[in-house]
Amino acid sequence: MQIFASHLSKIFSRKEQRTVAYENLNFKIKQGEFFCILGPSGCGKTSLLRTIAGLETATSGELNIQPLNASKSGSIGMVFQEHGLFPWMTTRNNIRFLLENNVHMVNRDLDAIVDEFIDLVGLTTFADYFPHQLSGGMRQRVSIARSFANEPDLLLMDEPFVFLDYQTRCALHGLLLDIWQRKKKTLVFVTHDIEEAVFLADRVLVMSAHPGTVKSIIDINLPRPREFLTLRKLPVYQDQVSELMELLREECEPFKNNQSA
Amino acid sequence: MLKNRYFWLFMSPLSVLLLWETSTRSGLLDARFFPAPSAIFYYLIFTSPGEGLWADISASLYRIFWGYLAGCASGIALGVTMGLNHTVRMMIYPLVALLYPIPKIAILPLIMLIFGIGEMSKIVVVAIGSFFLVLINTLHGVDSVAKIYHDVAQVYRIKKHNFVLRVILPGALPAIFTGLKLAIGYSLVIVVAAEFSGADAGIGYLIWQSWETFSIKAMYAGIFVIGALGLAFSLTLSFFERRLTPWRDNDK
Secondary structure, X not given: OEEEEEEEEEXXXXXXXXXXXXXXXXXXXXXXXXXEXXXXXXXXXXXXXXXXXXXXXXXXXXXXXXXXXXXXXXXXXEEOOOOOOOOOOOHHHHHHHHHHOOHHHOOOOHXXXXXXXXXXXXXXXXXXXXXXXXXXXXXXXXXXXXXHHOOOOEEEEEOOOOOOOHHHHHHHHHHHXXXXXXXXXXXXXXXXXXXXXXXXXXXXXXXXXXXXXXXXXXXXXXXXXXXHHHHOOOHHHHHHHHHXXXXXXXXXXXXXXXXXX | OOOOHHHHHHHHHHHHHHHHHHHHHOXXXXXXOOOOHHHHHHHHHHHHHHXXXXXXHHHHHHHHHHHHHHHHHHHHHHHHHXXXXXXXXXXXXXXXXXXXXXXXXXXXXHHHHHHOOOHHHHHHHHHHHHHHHHHHXXXXXXXXXXXXXXXXXXXXXXXXXXXXXXXXXXXXXHHHHHHHHHHHHHHHHHHHHHHHOOOOOOHHHHHHHHHHOOOHHHHHHHHHHHHHHHHHHHHHHHHHHHHXXXXXXXXX
């Protein structure tokens, strides 16, 4: 699935107040690529992702998602900051419920698919647990399993690991890359974490804040499969991290001038 | 033991009854107006059944059952509809706000005018009382379903009936149970009040008759039965609540 955005803007109007979420965005996301949207909080990156998901509409500009817009037959998967698992469904049912509602899954052996993906994220023993009985990392694993099991053409992830501790986050990065490489989906991943973006992405869109605009789109030229411990020692990795740091540091400058922070 | 729910289930009422028993026996309370609990229980178990206690209980239970069932079912249905459809909500809500505070027993004469003095009017008044409590709590429950579940349902294109039955309804279920519990207690209140006048059977009728004939023990027997029914209803609903909402920590 490919995404084209041209002059895309979103403005929230509330009485007299006008808040620009993002403004005049132009970018293209290629079929099968891992695309990160990186930016400081409040730069409208979540809003942009929700627009792509169809949960919000842009105020102006054009967003073309192919073939979704053309045929309506494509599908989207999404992983949220907070897991969004239904508390009244077990791991198994959380995954199965979405499959039951997926028109592409008619006549498929849903139980086999559910088992496959529970196994893929290593939660076989927790298949019949409710979300509140799982740890935060496990819940996000269910959430990831759920999104991939649907075989979407496009996967959207909104800072899915932001509330997890460092070790769990590293483990889930590895898991995510592993599944993504096997299933080859177009994946759009929103984050404010530079290293996370460099480690995961093929390309990184850097956003500036207030209003959110495209500052730069950077190619990440790192070999795959990636392994964090070896990757972080490579000069090219460190260069890319520094490059992004420089770009984002400029975003912090305004705070120095006026004491608005 | 002091942290055991079932221990206190018996101990709390038992201590009050014990206090009452000793007060009456020691003469602190007038035994004509406050007969000893032991005497009331004796009367309840050995005398009341011969005076038609079972007929009274079953008459009240019949009215509560159908009234409560109809009121709760329509309350849940309308509450979910109002919660999901903004237009319906705006249309209906002013009426709910207007009608809810009217004491249901105050409209019993009107209901008897419409439905006659028979069973139907008592069932209807119980239904109306349950309806509002369940409706308001259901509406609150639907509102309390977090936005993220709406988002998940929209992104993954959950079909409408699945969204209502498997997302909204379970999400609202804890609040719905609050409504169901309030409504069952209120149903008892209403049915007894309705039976005070214009009834020839029922626990309310029993209490009123006993008062008029100064059968104080029979009157207390009726009151005890109401208490026991209230407790039984409440325990039954709690049991179902625990079974139907296994994702919640229902240990309170």
